[in-house]
Amino acid sequence: MNIIVCQNYDHLSDYAKDLVINTINNNDKPVLGLATGSTPEGMYQALIKAYQEKHVSFKDVTTFNLDEYIGLGKEDPNSYHHFMDEHLFNYVDIDQNETFVPPGNTDNHEQACLDYEQNMHRHGDIDLQVLGLGVNGHIGFNEPGTPFDTRTHVIELDESTRVANARFFDSIDDVPTHAITMGIETIMESKQIVLLASGDSKKEAVQRLVNGEETPDFPASILHRHNNVTVILDRDAASLLSVEQIDQVVGPK
Template sequence: MQIVKVNNYEEMSEKAADLVTGLINQSKKSVLGLATGSTPEKLYDILVERNIRKEISFQQVKTFNLDEYVGLGENDLNSYRYYMNEKLFHKVDIEMENTYIPNGLATSLDKECERYEQEIQKAGTIDLQLLGLGLNGHIGFNEPGSSFNSRTHVTQLDQSTIEANARFFKTPEDVPTKVITMGIGTIMKAKQILLLVQGEKKAEILKKAIEGEVTEHIPASILQRHSNVTLITDISI
């Protein structure tokens, strides 16, 4: 694991953008695994700016997002499809048919999981998978206890995750309790993983994830077994 220590959130985002930019400029048909939440927001802002300046093009890029809330459609302000459209897709030159996010309103969630996994396989290997780290050690929404071999699946969110996500909703009761998430087995097949971790509140779980026992109780610990992980963080390790 390559660890890149930065001084602040802005520097973390710039270095992450440099990595993504370099990959796409090297291979125009890159397949990116993307994440949502507050951590990658600045990264997406920088990528938009670079696209406007024609330093990077998304015209041939394909993207696969980690997850989507069950019960939220693309026009819901809290859906991850809406987030990605607003933060990145509608602001760059990407073809919308090349942006893949699970359908949280699918009639059959099991079939949707199968379909999404098949789309990832059809695209070939994800070249770069962007990840954040949950306070309980989750990656994607693979909560503690998730199988390291899991593929795209429906999962119940831990109470701690629901509470952490409540800040994005009007009331805690509005937070969905289930999501469709890319599984750990799928994540681990990516050629390269970019893990962004910001804020001292995550210092303890980060240390366990990268230095502790590899255990399904801390899903992110499996990253110790990946051959190409870059961790960018402002936390002193």
């Protein structure tokens, strides 16, 4: 696990952007695993700017998103499908037929999970998977207690997750109670994983990720088993780590 500390959120976003571009430029048919939420928004903005400046093209890229709320159609403004359109897909040259988000609004969730897995296998392993870090250690929507051998599945959201995401809805009562998510085993099959964490609210989770035991009670702890993980933090998120635990401190270009 390579731990990178950036000066601030903007620099974190720029550093992550460079890793994504490197993956795109070094693969003929790159497959990206993407995350939603507040933390990767800056990275997506930086990628759009890089595309506008002709530093990268998405025309050969395929994407698979981590998760989606159960009960929300892709046109719903709170759906993750809509999030990706508004924060990346509508502003770059990606083939939107090659952008995949788990279907939240379906009558057969079990089949939807199987279909999503099969589609990923048809496209090969994910070259780079972007993750956020929940305050309770969730990755994707794999909440504490999720077995490490799970594939894409439906999960009931932890109350802390719903509270954290309530800011995107009119009230917490509007936050869905379930989601469809890539499983932990699915995530771990990615060739490279980049985890982003920003802000003071994530410092305890980051400390536990680095120092804590490997346990399903803190799903992100599984990442210690992967041989190519980069954790990108801003100074606030890294504030409880010792100097010895940080591999590199990087500043703005």
